[in-house]
Amino acid sequence: MYKSLYDLYVRNDIGRKKASKIVYSDVMKLYQRLAIEHGLSVGTINNINAALCVAFRSLMRDDVIRKNPTDFVMQELRKITGYQANRRSSLSKEEQDAFLNYVKNTRYRKWYPVFAVMLGTGCRAGEFCGLRWADCDFEKGVCLLYTSDAADDRISVD
Numbered sequence: 182m183y184k185s186l187y188d189l190y191v192r193n194d195i196g197r198k199k200a201s202k203i204v205y206s207d208v209m210k211l212y213q214r215l216a217i218e219h220g221l222s223v224g225t226i227n228n229i230n231a232a233l234c235v236a237f238r239s240l241m242r243d244d245v246i247r248k249n250p251t252d253f254v255m256q257e258l259r260k261i262t263g264y265q266a267n268r269r270s271s272l273s274k275e276e277q278d279a280f281l282n283y284v285k286n287t288r289y290r291k292w293y294p295v296f297a298v299m300l301g302t303g304c305r306a307g308e309f310c311g312l313r314w315a316d317c318d319f320e321k322g323v324c325l326l327y328t329s330d331a332a333d334d335r336i337s338v339d
Contacts, residue, residue, distance in 0.1 A: 186225070186232065190221070200236075200245060200246060203237075205250045205252070205254060209254050209257060212254060216262060230251055230255050233251050234252075281297060304326050
């Protein structure tokens with residue numbers, strides 16, 4: 182996904198410049214053009230920024246550049262555009278039951294245990310993927326999950 186976004190929107194713009202010559206204002210102008218001329222959402226531009234940020238961070242580690250030109254660009258773009266993130270809400274108990282019932286009774290039934298655990302514990306996909314048999318105590322009905330935001334922190338889910 183990131184490569185296709187880069188090829189489509191960055192390569193023929195700031196992608197033509199030497200990385201050491203790209204500055205904050207170049208990135209900001211690119212993002213403003215993407216929003217105004219191409220009609221891209223702030224979310225899509227944020228995906229482009231994520232890829233560029235990693236690339237520039239790597240260049241900083243290699244001492245090719247001193248500062249990451251993507252730093253704080255998205256905050257400024259959100260301010261300029263008046264972007265407000267959509268507030269997400271959890272599924273209600275009835276919606277969860279309907280979803281699990283659908284999964285259980287369709288060709289997706291093999292995914293039922295995954296969704297049942299994720300909905301039952303509230304864990305994120307990364308936390309679920311990090312779950313091991315050793316983390317589960319079936320007698321006590323408890324699982325220990327690594328939290329997504331801190332690899333050393335574990336939480337107990339009853």
